[in-house]
Amino acid sequence: GAVSLAAVLRDRQAAVAAFAPHGGVLGLALAVGARDGGVLVYTAESGEAGDWLLQAELEGAAPGGGPAAALAWSAGTARAPALIVGGAGGATVWALCVALNRWNAVANLQCGGGGATAxxxxxxxxxxxxxxxxxASADGVRVYEVEGAVAAAALDAGEVEACDAPHLGAPVLLAPTAEAASSLEFDALGAQLAAGLPSGEVRLFxxxxxxxxxxxxxATGLQ
Structure with missing residues (x-):
């Protein structure tokens, strides 16, 4: 069928954007990373793509200052909506407390020099x-196991006890790459990871x- 323009969102200067998984509690949702480091979360309550409303503004969501360089939503299997926001200082996990309709920063993920690129x-x-x-960053791709990050969103920052705080396992640095990956994608089972490099090379883990x-x-020669 024909493709038409459904909406134009102009609240900030956008750097990156990502749709939420289908069927989540937010319904049709879109996150937009801005050049000022904030993240805007839009929802289309009617389910129609042209009916977008600003659900939340996450100021300073990208760590380290500067623009939000990369975004990824929690998988559809997660217990609550959450986002990873990559920036010059690494990546921050933001999770939504559905009961209070409030987004909380619940974990910080470190990376190599140059910040998070994917x-x-x-x-x-x-x-x-x-x-x-x-x-992903300049020295390769790190895989984190994060426990309790989404559950912690239900608590105010002042109420999080040590036992409730998210636990970060030591990151696994996968085989170093000659350049920072520009894209990352897990397979449907979460058991394989593809890293796309600007040179056209794709590394599979x-x-x-x-x-x-x-x-x-x-895989090479994919330019």
Whole structure:
């Protein structure tokens, strides 16, 4: 069928944008990372793409100042909507407390020099307590296991006890890449990760039954 322009969103100067997974509690939702480091979350309550409303403004969402360089929503299997926002200082996980309609910054993910260039959130079809996230930077791709980040969104920052705070496992630095990946994508099971490089190379990584990640393929000549 014909393609037509449904809406123009001009609240800020946009740098990146990402749709939320289908069927989440927000319905049809879109996150827009701005050049001033903020993130705008829009929802279309009627389900129609032309009926967008500003649901939230996350000021200073990108760590380290500067624009939001990368965005990824929590997978559809996550218990509540959440976002990874990559910037010059790494990446920050933001999660929505649905009861209070408030977004909270719940975890900070470090990366190599130059900041985060791409981020990804894996599907959690096995309903593990930890979520698997990936952050790319100049020295390679790091995979994090983050436990309790989404649950922590239900608490005010002043109410989070030490036992309630999200737990970050030590990141796994996958095989170093010659340049920072410009895109990351987990497969539908969250067991494989593809990293696209500006040179046209794609690195493929997989996790085994012991939770160990390793690269197993390189595709080249894709420019």
């Amino acid at each position: 981020v990804a959130w894996a599907e959690n079809i096995r309903r593990r307590s930890a979520e698997t996230l990936a952050v 997989a996790v085994n039954a012991l939770g160990e990640w390793a690269d197993y393929a390189i």
